[in-house]
Amino acid sequence: MNKTTLLLPVALALAACTQGPPAPTPTGPTPPPADTSAPYVADSATLAGYHWRLASATDAGGGRIDALFPGGDHVLTLTFADGRVSVSGGCNGQGASYAVGDGGKLEIGQMMSTQMACEPPLMDADSAIATLLAQPQEVHFEEDTPPRLRLVAADGSTTTWTGEATAETRHGGEGETVFMEVAPQRIDCHHPMMPDYKCLQVREIRYDDNGVKQPPGEWEAFYGDIEGFEFRQGERKVLRLKKFDKPGPVPADASSIAYVLDMVVESELTR
Template sequence: MKYRILLLPLVLAACAQTPEVTAPVPPASTAAANPVSPSGTDLLTRYHWQLNNAIDRNGTHLDALFVRPDKPLQLDFSPYRITVVNGCNSMGAGYTVRKGYLQIGPMVSTMMACPDPALAALDDAISQRVRGSVNVNLLVRDDAPSLQLITDSGDTLSFTGFPTAETRYGAPGQLAFLEVAPQPVPCNHPAMPNGECLLVRERFFDEQGLATGTPGPWQPLNQAIEGYAHTPGIRNVLRVKRFAIKNPPADGASVAYVLDLVVESEKVGQ
């Protein structure tokens, strides 16, 4: 039995949107010392922002935003786009920062069915709050950044920041697509002695999301892909970011792979 989920054309189309950002980036030293209403996006883009608390104007906890304790809602910012992670569907919108407010455009979402009603309601609950004009406060102190969004209705959403891979590795990553075979293979490497490695090959796609060129050769990947947990029997195509590792150990990898998105998935079995 086989099933496939193909999201690549939507992913490439979303990456092509570039709403204008009109405000300059604030000095990092100022943002690190004081709560600020940011006039730019640099600090926002350095972190993944995970929701840790949400209350309405009366102080009541917004339980509808916390239906996945193992995967809290997360906001990711590029210079042009805000993306909601860990809901049922993938959601995103263009935004600007003006006078201490996020001006968020219409939210675009995939249309996957959500069998869990609470998970379906989660998408609606967050999209109703991350839209329009939202007051934003950002504080970075002792390497523990926090973000607070206050909606027009008085809801307060609080987030904790975790450094992005670009922040941790100190440089932009290179996008690539890796196809992961359904079954791992034995491998022997100082970092993974007598272990199993993912069997991968590089894939290539055009701007319309169609496969192009000749896939690379299959080869064991003797390191992990950060953020990816393989399920035997599932063939995946992953969009990953590759980062050069500065001063790698003699027996260690010189490149790190970080999962960006699973764009195709297929169950292979009887």
């Protein structure tokens, strides 16, 4: 008989004797795999792409921060641009410098404010948002429709903001800054799609390098719309506008240019 054939069963028997008892089968639930995903941390470009309207606010204990909701049509809104954040929707306009550091920490500088006096809920909202934003904030962006911004303050307070795309985001560029004076009365004009339509009467305003107003252009009928501007009969206004070329094909009865209100420079009531 072959010696190799005799030695094989002996080797197998010795190996079986040296093995330990089998590992016990777990009886508890299998733990879920580790979640390696993390929420998207918003950078300055993402913040600047939207106007952020306050949707919810809770303190560290989960209670609603009522002071941040003054009521009526007043909704606190954050706007980020050129390294600064502005706050609107309360009584006063507020603003400060800001930076987003490593790990998505939002740091806001000393808040500056206009000094108007309003009803207590609006004043309380100004104070509450300034106090909250004085703390470092963890910033998380939730890509949804509309997008959402979640800020978690150092004291555990959490605010959620919904985003409305800025004009630059919607029109795909920075746009050109122009100034336009709007007359206090509309004028008759021919609109191919709207009988009896009355146009705004406007003229271009220019300023020199020192900010001195130059002689205005000629009055003309304005057939389009100015986003964000509400005309009131009897009010003359000078507007600072952003002018955009609309991307893509434009209907034959529509303008290829979009005007968006940036700021009211002058306002005057006339008779």
